[in-house]
Amino acid sequence: MAQIALATGFVLILAGLYGALTNRDILRMIVAFTIADTGVNVVLVAVGYMPGRTAPILDAAVPVAVASQRIIDPVPQALVLTAIVIGLGITALMLAYAYRLFRLRHSLDISNFTELKW
């Protein structure tokens, strides 16, 4: 299972990167990056996964005493939560930038914004 999740996550990352680097439409670049971000999240969660164990929540079924035999690693999940929110922040920022760029040139083609160079 973990391998499947890992592979899926990596495929999403690679697909996202490819899309972000080949699509010249700025909005589509951002879409591609969100896909890559999702892929990263899947990879992160997959790394914490341990077959046959439950979510890291202690309750009647999982008392503290046996917790370390029953639950999966909670750390990657905590990291992913942070990563998701940060990803949203960056996506929102890029979108706002996209709007500003569009206002600047009435175009969303990244190759039109090259006056800074050399």
Add this chain to the structure above:
Amino acid sequence: MVSPVLIIAIGLGTAFALGLLGSTRKTLLFGVTLAALAAMATISLIWLVALATGATETAEIHTAGVAPPFAINLRVGIAEAALLATVTLTGLLAALSLRAQLLTLGRGGMAVLLVLVMAISGLVMTRDLFNIFVFIELVAIATAGLVLLSEDTRAVCAGFKFLVVSQIIAILLLVGIIFTYHANGSLNIDDIGATPVAAQGAALAMFLLLIALVIELKPFPANGWALDIYTSAHPGFSAIFSAATGSAALFVVDKVVAPAGAEWLPLLTGIGLLSFVGSNVVALRQDNDRRLLGYSSVGQLGLVLAVIGQRDVLGDAYLYVAGGLVLSHAVAKAGLFWMSAILRGRKLQDWAAIRARAPMVLAFATFIAMLVGLPPFPGFYAKWDLAQALVAAGRLPVLGLILLGVLIEAAYLFRWFGFAIKREAPESGLSANMVDCGITFAAVAGGWALGWIWGAIPGQHNVLATLPVLAVVAFIALEPLPAKLKNVLAIAALLGWFALVYGDYDPMRLIFAVVMIPGGAVILLASFSETGRRIGFYPSAMAMYAGLALLLEANTFFEFFAAWEVMTLGSYFLILRGRMSEPHALSYMLFSLGGAFALLAGFALASGGVQPFALDQLGTVTAELAPWVFVLLAIGFMTKTAAMGLHIWLPGAHAEAETDVSPMVSGILLKAGLFGLFVMLMQLGRQSLWGVDLTVVLAWIGAISAFLGAVLSIFQEDAKRLLAYSSISQMGYALFGVALMNHLGWLLAMMFVINHYVYKSMLFLAVGGVYKRTHTKLMYQMGGLITLMPFTFVSVLVGIIAMSGVPPLSGFGGRWIFYNAIMDADLRLPLILIFMAGPIGFLYLFRLIHTIFLGQLKDPHRQLKEAPFWLVLPQMIFAAFLIAFAVLPGMALQRVDGYIGSIFGDQPLIWQGRAITSEFGYWNPVAIMVVIAVVFVAVFLILIAKNHDAQKVKQFNIVFSAERPYRPETTHFAWNFFAPYRKAMGILETPVVTSFWGGVTDGVNGAAEFTRRFYTGNGQTYAAHVLLFVVAVYLIAMGGVA
């Protein structure tokens, strides 16, 4: 002690709380923001001082009340505290620099700035991998926000490109972090380092982590995105981006690479070096100031990354070296960005506007010297220690590339400085106000303070604490005084110093000291002819003299090298003062730095990293290394004596310098190279490499310099250029003498030290006086000045007699010793060259007197007066000295002769009364003087007797008989005077060396032009570059590491 967590809490809390203050009271908001930044800076400084003085230990701060690795922890040690102070102070000053934008935009902008400074501080302190990621993202987002504060709409594009790359970095970083966690079971950096890992994929995870952090450092060539930010963002922000963010990112790499292990260091070294050299090459073709600073920033980050790669060999010196480079970079770059806020124009030439403000020039010079690593700034100490460690570890190629990079960086920075000093200043190019200037000078003060601190660290020799350098600082402070008063003080300072030290010197050093220190004071007499305040002259001149004074004082390699660099810097500023000297000063600086780097490498090779290493231990170098040390040092010293091949800087630099500067740089400065050669040869003696005796090579170079210098000299039309080429020739003689490695050869060289100083200074002053009156240096525009400027004529006459080596003046003494010396030696072939240089020398010297003083007086010159008194006075002193020295050479030479005898263990000269006897003959100066005087008086009387036969001719009675000449100079009989010889010797005039160095310059510039096409401006292409970079490094690294 307040907890450093408060830096984070204050930054964040204030950013959040700004919203509670309402959005209308912007001044209040700004005040609160500044107060918060000031509080953060204060906490950092308190910790810095406490840690530096040993009042407290490195602090480990736990959050959540749990020890690491289970909760995030922070650390504040000396390195962290220094960086925190840099970051917070930069933030505070940047807030002031950005005040107009922040006040317009209100609390949003201020909150973003606060969060940025907080996040960079957090990045410095945290010891947790994922926490690093969070702070990096915060920094990235805040950067994208603050970029928008620029009035430049292109900043929007730059910000977007930056965000795209940030996304890629985030992805790589997260994947790297999670797999590192998987392999180690911990996110704590120290914990990861403490547990050995065998898990599969750990190396790859570490690679992804490191490469993501390295891309944060904008490595060349995957850095187009960052350069656009430098170009378009508000300079107040760029200062943070370069100084604070860059330094923190470096520190993060340093933190992570510690647990990653030493096998990653070569990779970092490689990336760092590529980035350093590559960025600097591309920067050569920049003409936008901020983009140039961007390339320089990126290059500096690369340099420090390469230094991080050397942490395994730097040992205890690691923090000192890396810290010195980082802090120099941070302070200088922030200062330059803030300065660029004051400048209206964006072209490098527009910086000429600062010329009107001396403090601005001082600031600019300070920053450039810091970046290039010149004394007394920390980069200089760092460079020295780095070189020692690298050579000791056998990493010469690394050292070579670093020095190459520094040289290229120096090329564009000093070219820029030249623009600022020499180009035409744009109308109202400055928008100076109190705050921006204040910020800039805060950086200047920081730079000098750092220089002091780096020198004051135990075990170091504090360049700033030496008396001569303090005198230079004093002269900077004395700038508002009138020039005449400063001149009195300068002469007093030189003589005072000489009185203080002369008792300690051996006879040889004493000769040099007399030439350099009181000799300098005599030349300074000529400076009384200047009026006004002469801003910039005295600090520069005193820096040169300070360097020379310290050179003679130096006991260790470090002291010698520091003195050498101080001297170089001072003389560069002096030379740059000349009216047309911009390109020449630059080439002087570059050759000097190149030579200095050869010295640096040579010293490091000799000491093998042992410090301090005394100069007189040079002889203890192992036989294996000695020839290489010899070669490096000889190259370094010969750049200063302008030996043929390394000479092309000299003619322009000497000829275009000011009237009283030319004799200083020619008569005095060239001797520093000779002094170095003496010191070196005294210790190392003869060395041979691949069966070739290196002293013979030197002798050949000396002979060729003597010959070709003379040949080139005879074809000059510019009187000062003629003298400059003659200096090359004269130094060639001296070099030849030194390289003979026998008693008489050295005595000859010592004789040249004295003679060349006297007559070259005299001739330069004389020609300078003529220039002052005629406003031309071209000889064919002059003539017949003998009646109008008789004193000057006398000094030129005395000068050329002395120089050409005919009796009775001291030049003949030189020749006499010289012929004795070569009879002793077994070098027959170079002898021929040297012999031929003699008569050729006579040809150009003849022109000097014939064309300027004899012949017809030109119409525009009829009303001329004698040169100013203060120019004539030192000439007369020199003339008197020459005559005295000719009669009594023993007064100076006898002691030196004895001293040299004690080195070589022989005594070929016998000093008897007025006569000197060698095995080949004897020389009685007094007798010769009497004979010559009698002959001269006799001929003179005959001439006077026959004077009535002479006929006066109107000046233009034949020349204008036909049509008007197309090129007026061709009508002067002295133009192209030696055209007939050109047919024979023209081939020697082919500018082979100039073409060679020109080719090198063109090649580097071409490479720069080619490389910068790489930066297409397309954000997507930049992102592709980043990916390409990652993949390329991956392929290389997996070959080497995994």
Add this chain to the structure above:
Amino acid sequence: MIRKVVIGLMVALLGVAFWTLTSGYVPDAELNRTAAYYAANAESEVGAPNIVTGIIVTWRGLDTLGEVTVLFLTSAIIALVLSQSKTPKGASGAGLLPSGELLVTGARMLAPLIALFGAYVIMNGHLTPGGGFQGGAILASGVLLSLLAEPSRRFGHTVIARIESFSGTFYVLVGLAGMAYAGGFLDNGILPLGRFGTMLSAGAIPLISILIGLKVGAEFSSILESLHETEDA
């Protein structure tokens, strides 16, 4: 075309690296030492049955503070970005959903429910899945819904800004209180841990969750509003 091939090749090479990671990946059989520590000490140290919440609020509280700050920054910057450009007049909204009577009524009815649900998720974050982020996002979706339903109606910017500032400042202050009264910055032990598994337990975790929820909700709302607004900001 060449560009696509080159990029494809590079992505493929990166894929090789990732493939190495995947193929060499072996899931842990035991919890590693960090995770084991959390499992063993969730009750005694933070008192939160939901270990993930315990980690993000307390053990890795600094990350979470940073993350909240990311949203704060984003919303501030987006406001800056958009305030520099005037928005054209005209129809508003995404234009996907018709803002009919039904939707308006539905939204008005749903909004309190959504808010309640958000509050529940926030308050139970330390017991069950959920917490400040999730709850905050749910709160924001309530705002989103009413934005869609009634594009012309505007939430008070000042109210959102006040909530944003207040919760953020208070969060930092709670963190500092941890330094003064407990083991360190962001230590939840400033309040009694209470009885394990009840609503009012786990020290300051519920309090911090509320602050996070409010903060996140306010930031999201402000981002959404900024991007949605029709008039000049």
Add this chain to the structure above:
Amino acid sequence: MSTLMLGLGLVIALAMVGAAVVALVTRSTVTAVLAAGLVSLFASVFFVVLAAPDVAMTEAAIGSGLTTFLFFFVMGRIRREGEK
């Protein structure tokens, strides 16, 4: 682990990749945004399978919900701007 779970995981994984491919190749930006939202939605289901309920909730609310709306808001703005 049951084969059923494994099969479920595989199906979701394929669905995610499929949606991602659609998002990247489609000509319409609207479709792309929706497909990307779908990827997130599938991911959140996947997280439930991977025993990460907290993450699943967050991904669903933020990744697929809010992000998608952000896209539409900006696209709406851009369209109005373009019509001007």
